[in-house]
Amino acid sequence: MFEKLLVANRGEIAVRVMQACEELGVETVAVYSDADRSAGHVEYADEAYNVGPAPASDSYLDQEAILEVAERAGADAVHPGYGFLAENAEFARRVEEADGITWVGPSSDAMEALGEKTKARRVMEAADVPVVPGTTEPVESAAEVRELGAEYGYPLAIKAEGGGGGRGMKIVRGDEEVEDALESAKREGKAYFDNESVYVEKFLEEPKHIEVQILADNHGNVLHLGERDCSLQRRHQKVIEEAPSPALDADLRAEIGEAARRGVREAGYTNAGTVEFLVEDSVASETQRGEGGAAAEPQFYFMEVNTRIQVEHTVSEEVTGIDVVRQQIRVAADEELPVAQADVEIEGHAMEFRINAENPAEEFAPTPGTLEAYDPPGGLGVRLDDAVAQGDEIAGDYDSMIAKLIVRAPTRERCLERSARALAHFDVAGVETTIPFHRLMLEDDVFRAGDHTTKYLDHEVDAADLEAAVDRWGAPEAIGGVDGERATNELVVEVDDRRYEVVVEDGLPRAAASAERPNGGGEASSNGGGTQVAASDAVTAEMQGTVLSVNVSPGDEVGGGDVVCVLEAMKMENDVVAPAGGTVAEVPVSEGDSVDMGDPLVVFE
Incomplete structure (x- = not known):
């Protein structure tokens, strides 16, 4: 077993890897950017080293800096987590070639074969796995x-x-x-x-997104740990995942699992990974129908392989009892998997809820800010993976995830009930989160029935319902507001030994409080990305981010709704649009510029 492992990542996945290392008796090394000096993963590690400024390209993606830290700290293994360099075959090869350092993941050759999607499609075709x-x-x-x-x-x-x-x-x-x-x-x-x-x-217009967790060692053993259903997505990003899928019967489940095993064997793949499939009910033509006019069976198609641990590996762990991250480290240390495929059993049901700093009422626009309150739930069947605490800053430099709430129960129905209880007791203030959305989904008939597809959230869930959910369950405001309303504070009082929660107006007009914040006097206008605020003569940034492109120049005539620039914030690419037509007077930003909330992006005459 290794003596010291460097985690080339941040946040909750870095802490998750460090927890597995601690149980295995392996010391840990964290890397961090200037923006993460006080981050949870830095505090958890045995050692921590700065690798550069806040932009990921200058820190967490700096291969040279991370390898230098590994050598300096005396690490004999590197785990990439997910994101950043986790699927970068070049980085994996550099770690493999470094003296005395082991890469915790598939080989760089296997990563190249499966990590690049076109090569992966060829491998799967050779393994007789159907592809889109x-x-x-x-x-x-x-x-x-x-x-x-x-x-x-x-x-x-x-x-x-x-x-x-x-x-x-x-x-x-x-x-x-x-x-x-x-x-x-x-x-x-x-x-x-x-x-x-x-x-x-x-x-494919209306598929289910089904993925299979794989573990393979260097001794010829290849396991699948059942499937996960990741069909509930917004803008192609998963928000709730569960295992097993409510849409698969036993035959299709076995068929997909074995297809995943064949594919990774064909690639000579070892360590953990995920084979992703799309499952869609065929539009049955006359030739597709069986006897009596019965519709064709659902078909599955290979989509891609994620050559790393995934965010949602947690639900597979909960229903199999197998610690995927622990096995990653053991496999990298050339140990054999402790079970055979016949020993893998799926028991109960698990769901993962991604708690992101996003506002569902503003089309899930990121909401960076300070966690003024952070009180997650506990109790039977409730697991929390996070790396934050009350008072931490959720900045715009990286993705918007705050935590992962994982709930397990004997059945899916019980899991839905337990999830509702846990989410009702997940208290966050200071930033809007996806908690109201999750609570809404637990009351949604289509989701509760397991009939949702990857398009359900974007096409069928009503924006008014999301707004109502945020109004009902959203983060409480300590101060602030609009339209001259009075600011409020929530207090707890006791009268005759009975506890009451009351809301007290503090006399500060909401409009005045709003004026003290960035963009306080402007009229908001959102195009779905939530990335611009239109003042009387300018479009300004609603959050910290990076300008990816500028589409207009001084003198240009633009119409209302025209895209004037593209802003990246919290790993989301957002179109910034003009709220009304006009002539561009000034463009104070350029491609690659970092901007803060309230900075002007385009000024109009």
């Missing part, structure tokens, strides 16, 4: 995409080869959308995964 129709080579030009549109029909999905979590993925519904979508997918692939290569496949 599309390219097996990178696509270079808009003309190629249009040719594929003519061949397969729209919609198409343009995907970054190194992508995941919906980043670097753009949906194209016609020839006119190809240019912008292609450039955006390449840009996100380069920014997040240092790989601008993209491929194209047919976009």
Whole structure:
């Protein structure tokens, strides 16, 4: 076993890896950026080293700096977590080639074979695993995409080869959308995964997103730990995951699990990974129907392999009792998996709720800020993975995740009930979160029935219901407001020994409180990304972020709703639009600039 392991990541996944190391008797090394000096993963580690400024490109993605820390600290293993360098085969190879350091993950060769989507498709085809129709080579030009549109029909999905979590993925519904979508997918692939290569496949409109957790050691053992249902997504990013899937029967479950095993065997894959599939009810034609006109069985198609641990590995752990991160470390140390496939049993049901600093009422726009209150739930069947505490700053430099709430129960129905109890007792103040959304879903008939697809949230859930959920269950405000209302404070008092929660107006007009905050006097205008506030003569940033592109110049005439620039905040690419038509007088920002909340992006005459 290793003596000292460096975690090349941050946040809750870094703490999760460190917890497994602690149980195995392995010392841990953290790396951190200037923005994370007081972060939870830094405090948990045995040692911690600064690797650069806040931008991930200058710190967590700096391969040289991380390898230097590993050597300086005397680490004999590196675990990448997820995100950042976790699926970077070049970094894995550099760790493999470093003297006395072991990479905790699949080999760099296997990562190249499966991590790049076009290569993965070829491997899966060789293993007789069905794949979505599309390219097996990178696509270079808009003309190629249009040719594929003519061949397969729209919609198409343009995907970054190194992508995941919906980043670097753009949906194209016609020839006119190809240019912008292609450039955006390449840009996100380069920014997040240092790989601008993209491929194209047919976009399935109403699938279930099913993934299979894999563990494989160096001794020929390959396990699958059942499947997870990750179909509830917004903008192609998962928000609630569960195991097992309520949509699969025993036969389809076994078929998909074995297909995942065949695929990773074909690639010579070891360590942990996830094989992702799309499952869709076929639109049964006359030739697809069986005897008596019965519809065809649901079909599954390989989508991609994530060559790393995933955010939602937790639900697989809960229903199998197998510590996936512990086994990652053991496999990297050349130990054998402790069980055979026949010994893997799925017991009970588990759900994971991503608690993100986002406002569901503003199309899940990020809401960076300070955790004025943070009191997560506990009790039977409740697990929390986090790396934050009350008073911590949720900055805009990285993703918006605060914590993961994982709930387990004997049945799905009991899991829904227990989840409702846990979420009702998850208290957060200072930032809006996805908690109101999760509570709404637990009352939603389609989700409760398990009939939701990847499109359900974006296409079927009413915005008014999300707004009502935030009004009902959203983070309490200590001060502030709009339209001259009075600011309030929540207090607890006792009268005749009985406890009451009361709201007290403190006399400070809400409009005045708002004026003290950035953009306090402006009129808000959102296009869904929640990234701009229109004052009388300017569009300003609603949050800290990085300017990815500027689409206008002084003198340009723009119309209301036109995209004037693209702002990246908390790993989300957001279009910033003009709230009304006008003439551009000034553009005080350039591509690559970092901006703070309230900074002007485009000024109008």
